[in-house]
Amino acid sequence: MAGKGTPATALLSKRKVAFTLHSYEHDPRSESYGTEAAEVLGLDPARVFKTLVADVDGKLTVGVVPVTGQLDLKALAAAVGGKKAKMADPVAAQRATGYVVGGISPLGHRSRLPVVIDATATGFATVHCSAGRRGLEVELAPDDLVRLTGAVVADISAA
Known part of the structure; x- marks a missing residue:
């Protein structure tokens, strides 16, 4: 894998935040990127979070939930004071974040997007x-x- 620098890692370094990178060989046949990461890296899946982009009342919003659950769109909308949410168009998500689907990070987006992180993250x-x-x-x-x-x-994960 050529260079590991991304906008996310650049932000972490710039802000002097402690972090550890874990890389693995992604299987292009895998459609569950977060689950794949947990399995290949031998991690507790409850500690591995996926980044999903939704459209809340016409505004792109990021939901970060454990790979073991699903994004509760109603809860995501409520967390940002919205009424209705649906999954964002993948092309719009890629354009706004600057990342490809399956590699979207909650950090270092091209456009500033609201982010909601599931409350379970704070337990680790x-x-x-x-x-x-x-x-x-x-x-x-x-x-x-x-x-x-x-x-x-907020509680935005549905089991």
Whole structure:
């Protein structure tokens, strides 16, 4: 894998936040990127979070939930004061974040997007999420993730 730098890792370095990168060989046949990361890296899937982009009342919004659950769109909308949410068009998500689907990080987006992180993240010393590329995960303290993204913390995961 050529260079591991991404906008997410650049932001973490610039802000002097402690983090650890974990890389693995992504299987292009895999459609569940977060689950794949947990399995290949031998991580507790409850500590691995996926980044999903939704359209809340016409505004792109990021939901960060454990790979073991699904994004509760109604709860996401409520967390940002919206009424209705649906999954965003993948092309719009890629354009706004600057990342490809399967490698969207909650950090370092091209456009500033509202971020909501599932409350379960705060129960761990560290969590894992995409570092901005398929096959590259970043491990960091959930408080740092919340602070750097300006996130709202709410119950947005459905089992």
